[in-house]
Amino acid sequence: MTTTAPPRMLTGDRPTGRLHLGHYVGSIANRRALQHSYQSYFIIADLHMLTTKNTREDIARSAGNARDMVLDSLAAGLEPDLAVFYLQSAIPEVMELNTLFQNLVTVPRLERVPSLKEMARDAGKEEMPYGLLGYPVLQAADILCVKAHAVPVGKDNAAHVEIAREIARRFNHLYGETFPVPELISAEVPSLVGTDGQAKMSKSIGNAIYLSDSPDEVRRKVRGMYTDPKRVRADVPGTVAGNPVFVYHDAFNPDTAEVDDLKERYRTGRVGDVEVKTKLADAINAFLDPMRERRARFEGEPGLVERLVVEGTERTREVVRQTVGEVRAAMGLDAVYAAFTAESRRPVSA
Template identity: 80%
Template sequence: MTTKQRMLTGDRPTGRLHLGHYVGSIVNRRALQRAYESYFIIADLHMLTTKNSREEIAAAGARAREMVLDGLAAGLDPELSVFYLQSAIPEVAEINTLLQNLVTVPRLQRIPSLKDMARDAGKEEMPYGLLGYPVLQAADILCVKAHAVPVGKDNAAHVEVAREIARRFNALYGETFPVPELVPGEVPTLVGTDGQAKMSKSIGNVIYLSDSAEEVRRKVMAMYTDPNRVRADIPGRVEGNPVFVYHDAFNADRAEVADLKERYRAGRVGDVEVKTKLAAAINAFLEPMRERRAEYEARDGFVERLIVEGTERTRAVVRQTVHDMREAMGLNGIYAGFRRACGVPVG
């Protein structure tokens, strides 16, 4: 039996994973996977808060498979990783119900990312499920009694809600949950290729982990840069410039980055050279992922088995958590009392 603490993180199956996911949480998932018993959720119930058409639901399976492949390609070890499908564990809904009275509506309304999610999804009004997104996320974290949650900046406020709920549950009913710790990424938010917002699938300003070398080159050459620099001999701004944000995050040649910054500030290098070298750096960064992805993709049924086995393993853990919660709250005793009153054995 494992003595490791647990880690929980994951993504909604709304599309492929991108560089923003990598710097926000995947790099930490990879670094922490040996230290923790690692659970990775395919959060298809969360997907329903903004994408709930029959077409979106029908596409979730294929997207889930691609998402797991992205994680494996990025360095998650299948021997150390438990991938599971959220909707295949109905006990999570019960945990969500048991937790939802431990947080107030005004507390949830103060989370700015929920309004951003509604706006990005084209919702004029916030669905009830989206307002409760952090409570369901708390259920995800607490259902496996996770100690660590490596997530991006957008989810930091959600993890704080989970921490508050865990503390309130423990205070009301006795120590049942560890209070999960947020593990932030080194690059909190990666600006999109358009320079106007964070990298986001819904906006389309992304470089995917699975992009080909030519796709990366095309996207990089079209990237937003210093708008005031119309010629290469004009000194440019490096700070906040998306091209240099990406160089800092993904170019392993630090001397090259320093040289490009110096010449850019002095007006001695053009955007074409800066972007060409960035495309080469990102492709060098992604090439090992492409190779790993091809290896896993060639193993027929491998990803599907990972998901099925991981889901069954996780459901056993979650069932135990539901039992622990009901015992702590005293809920199990209510029906047991009625059974005893009727002379029905209590199992």
């Protein structure tokens, strides 16, 4: 009797800080929902981190950030017996795949990826580093090294996944069917505006509500949220569409009747920002409370995160080694050296 292995899912984050509500709506909610249907690989993308943060201090901080990321992920609902967490830099075979894949995509194609310029700008880079231009190629290596079938990521990574799909198709066309063409799993809420109302929620900008924030921190951040700047008093009709406070209500407040009432009174100047924000803070804290409980439970297990990362990395490396072997065989690279080896062992004629 043969059994079919479940399909694989690959996603993850750079270890540059704690995970926030934007991560949750953009990807973690899907990771949580899909983990029972897929073999779930979660990358701690410390090589990707180097494209914008590569000082010795950045690298030294990455271990603590990675630990927080794993705890945040477990707190948000990923199960330790299902999730395979692994450290990208500890699997050198991924870099070999990256080198091979670089030849299957052009520079103009990479230059059309809109998020790369945004990443360079957010990192204060006047010119784009070579590694940042190749970010989607390394990401393709991440996805294809475990032969992922599904990639649940946020809106800003959608174009990167399309590069991975193109590379998979190109490789299969040139060398034979080797990779599944990964499917992008889109989020119901594609992105979340930051608390400043000026850009998407981001660790680097500092406009984020973190999954690990305390109730008081949430209330403080919500009180300071950007709202309708033209509304100087509670009796002035306000704008709901695009208003960050109501974007968050829609995303995190399950009481739709309350939200609809707040919107109607806001439009007609019959509710103040204080009430709207107080109820939003209550809703977000109610949303985060179960995560706080889970995080405390997992933090109470000494060595859990370290064990998950080490075991997950070793397990993933075995999978990646097998993939690289298949890639080299499909391309004929091993046959080239084998021919030299065979010739070198031939007896020399007298």
